[in-house]
Amino acid sequence: MLERRPTLDAEDADRSYVYMIDWRGRSMTDAAGVSEAVAAAGVSTTTIDFMQAGRREGAGVLPDGKTKSSVIQIKDEMRSNVWLPRTAFLRALSSGLRTAEAAGRVSLLHNTEAADIRLGAAPAPGPASPSSPAASRPAITVTATDITTGASRTFAPRLLVGADGMNSAVRAALERHEEEERGAGAAAAAGAGGEGRFRPVVLDSPAAGLRFRVLQLPPNAPFRRPPPGGGSGGEEAGRLENGRFGKVVGVRAPRLRALALGLLPLRDPAAPRSANIIVPPEHEVWAQTSGEALRDFLQASFPQLDIGALMTPQQLAAAATSRGGVFPRPQYLRHFTAVVPQPQPHAAEPAASPAAASGVVLLGDAVHCFPPDLGQGVNSSLADAVALVKALDAAGGDLAAGLPAFEAAAAPEAAALAELMTFSYPYQYNQDPVARAFWTANFLMRMLLNKVAPWAFEPHSFLLVQQPIPYVEALRRAHATTQRMWALAAALAAVAAAFLVRAAMGVPPS
Numbered sequence: 001m002l003e004r005r006p007t008l009d010a011e012d013a014d015r016s017y018v019y020m021i022d023w024r025g026r027s028m029t030d031a032a033g034v035s036e037a038v039a040a041a042g043v044s045t046t047t048i049d050f051m052q053a054g055r056r057e058g059a060g061v062l063p064d065g066k067t068k069s070s071v072i073q074i075k076d077e078m079r080s081n082v083w084l085p086r087t088a089f090l091r092a093l094s095s096g097l098r099t100a101e102a103a104g105r106v107s108l109l110h111n112t113e114a115a116d117i118r119l120g121a122a123p124a125p126g127p128a129s130p131s132s133p134a135a136s137r138p139a140i141t142v143t144a145t146d147i148t149t150g151a152s153r154t155f156a157p158r159l160l161v162g163a164d165g166m167n168s169a170v171r172a173a174l175e176r177h178e179e180e181e182r183g184a185g186a187a188a189a190a191g192a193g194g195e196g197r198f199r200p201v202v203l204d205s206p207a208a209g210l211r212f213r214v215l216q217l218p219p220n221a222p223f224r225r226p227p228p229g230g231g232s233g234g235e236e237a238g239r240l241e242n243g244r245f246g247k248v249v250g251v252r253a254p255r256l257r258a259l260a261l262g263l264l265p266l267r268d269p270a271a272p273r274s275a276n277i278i279v280p281p282e283h284e285v286w287a288q289t290s291g292e293a294l295r296d297f298l299q300a301s302f303p304q305l306d307i308g309a310l311m312t313p314q315q316l317a318a319a320a321t322s323r324g325g326v327f328p329r330p331q332y333l334r335h336f337t338a339v340v341p342q343p344q345p346h347a348a349e350p351a352a353s354p355a356a357a358s359g360v361v362l363l364g365d366a367v368h369c370f371p372p373d374l375g376q377g378v379n380s381s382l383a384d385a386v387a388l389v390k391a392l393d394a395a396g397g398d399l400a401a402g403l404p405a406f407e408a409a410a411a412p413e414a415a416a417l418a419e420l421m422t423f424s425y426p427y428q429y430n431q432d433p434v435a436r437a438f439w440t441a442n443f444l445m446r447m448l449l450n451k452v453a454p455w456a457f458e459p460h461s462f463l464l465v466q467q468p469i470p471y472v473e474a475l476r477r478a479h480a481t482t483q484r485m486w487a488l489a490a491a492l493a494a495v496a497a498a499f500l501v502r503a504a505m506g507v508p509p510s
C-alpha cells in the first residue's frame with residue numbers, strides 16, 4: 001500500500017470533518033475486524049444520551065444566546081450508525097492494518113507517492129534470450145517515490161487497486177493506456193465526443209461548487225448572551241457539548257453574508273471540535289484573508305460566541321489562509337476495471353494462462369464522487385471494497401473473470417448514487433432558501449403519504465438511502481413514489497375540476 005501522506009491518520013485541518021459510518025461501511029469494518037475500534041472511537045446513535053424513542057435531537061444556538069432544540073425522526077436502520085472524525089476513523093482502520101502487517105500480508109509505505117504508472121508491457125526488442133525472457137516483462141509497473149528522500153522503487157503488481165481519491169492517478173493511467181491502445185487518432189476522436197471508457201459521467205447538483213472551510217473550536221465551546229455593544233465577555237448561556245449535534249445560527253443578513261456553523265457529535269469530551277462553514281464561492285467570508293478580518297467577520301455573524309476567546313490568533317490566521325474545499329459535481333465512471341493481458345511470449349515460450357492475467361481496478365472517490373449531502377462517500381467506498389473482495393473470491397482469484405463481475409455489480413450502484421445526489425438533499429446548506437422550502441414541503445409530503453399508505457408511497461430518498469437496500473433500489477422507489485404522487489395530484493385535480501364544473505352548472509352535490 002502506497003500512501004503519500006506522512007502517516008495514515010495525519011491531521012489535515014481542511015479534511016477534519018466528521019463521518020457517519022452506516023450499515024454499508026459496517027459491512028467492510030466487520031469484514032476487516034475493526035467495527036469495535038470504530039464504535040469505540042465514535043458516537044453511536046444508540047448511545048447518545050439525548051436519544052429518545054428513536055429520535056435524534058440537536059441544539060440550535062440563536063444569535064441572542066437562546067437555544068432551540070430540533071428533533072429529527074430517524075429510522076431503525078440508522079440506530080447503530082457511528083459518527084467519528086475522519087482521523088479517528090483512519091486510526092481505527094489502521095488498527096486492522098497493523099494486524100495484517102504483523103502477519104506479513106500487507107506492507108504500508110507512508111510518505112510514498114505512486115509517481116509513474118505504466119500499463120501494458122512494451123514489446124521487448126530483439127528475440128528472447130535466457131538472460132531477458134520476454135514473459136517476465138510486467139504488464140503493470142508502478143514507480144513509487146519517497147517524498148522526503150526522492151528515492152524510487154518500482155513494483156509490478158498483478159492487481160493494481162486505485163483507491164486514490166477523486167483526482168486518481170491510477171484512473172489517469174487507465175485513460176492513457178486506453179489512448180495508447182486505440183492509437184492517437186482514435187483517442188482524439190473519443191476525447192472530442194467524450195467517449196473515453198474511463199472518463200467520468202458528470203451530472204449537476206445545486207450543492208456542487210459550494211465551498212467549505214473547517215474551523216477548530218475548543219471542546220464543549222461555551223456560548224453566551226452577547227454583551228451590549230458586542231466585544232468579549234458576556235454571560236455564559238450554555239455549551240456546545242461535544243456529544244451532541246449542534247448548529248450555531250448566524251445573525252440575519254443578506255444571503256452572501258449570512259453564516260451558520262454545523263457541528264457533528266464527537267465521542268471524546270475533551271477533543272477539539274470542528275465546525276463547518278459551507279457557503280457559495282462568492283460569499284463574503286472568502287474575502288476575509290487575514291486572521292483579524294476573519295475574527296471580526298465571524299464575531300459580527302455570531303454574537304453568541306466570543307470568537308477571540310474560542311480561537312487563537314494562529315488558528316484564525318490558519319483558517320483565513322486555508323484553501324478549504326469545493327464540493328464536486330456528482331460524477332461516476334461506467335467502467336473502472338481493466339484486465340491487462342500478459343505480454344505476448346516469444347514463440348519458444350508457453351502462452352500465459354488467462355488466470356495469470358493482470359488487472360487494474362478503481363474504488364471509492366476514484367469511481368464516484370459528489371457533495372457530502374447524504375454522507376455516502378465513505379460508505380459507498382467501503383461497500384465497493386467488500387463487493388470487490390466478494391467478486392474476486394467467487395472467481396477463485398481469476399482477475400479476467402472477477403474484475404468484470406465486480407464492475408457489473410458495482411457500476412449500476414455508482415450511477416444510481418450519483419443520480420440520487422442530484423436531487424435527494426442538496427439544499428441543506430441553505431444556499432437557496434426558496435428551493436429549500438420546496439424541498440422541505442416535498443419531504444414532509446412523502447413522510448405523510450408514507451404514513452397513510454406505506455404500500456403505495458415510500459419515504460423520502462434521503463431516508464431510503466439509509467435503509468439496507470441497494471442505491472439502485474432506493475432510486476427506483478423514489479422515482480416510483482414521485483410518479484404515484486403526480487398520479488394522485490392529477491386525480492385530485494380531476495375531482496376538483498369535476499366538482500367545479502358541476503357547481504358552475506348548478507348541479508347539486510349527490
Ligand SMILES: Cc1cc2nc3c(=O)[nH]c(=O)nc-3n(C[C@H](O)[C@H](O)[C@H](O)COP(=O)(O)OP(=O)(O)OC[C@H]3O[C@@H](n4cnc5c(N)ncnc54)[C@H](O)[C@@H]3O)c2cc1C
Nearest residue numbers: 003004019020113114164165364365372375376377378379
Ligand atoms: C466536507 C466533506 C464532508 C464529507 N462527509 C462525509 C460523510 O459524512 N460521510 C461520508 O461517507 N463521506 C463524506 N465525505 C466524502 C469522503 O470523504 C470521501 O468519499 C472518501 O474519503 C473517499 O475515500 P477514498 O479512499 O476513495 O479517497 P480519499 O479519502 O481521497 O483517499 C485517497 C488517498 O489516496 C492518497 N493518494 C492519492 N494519490 C496518491 C498517489 N499518487 N500516491 C500515493 N497516495 C495517493 C491520498 O493521500 C489519500 O490518503 C465528505 C467529503 C467532504 C469534502
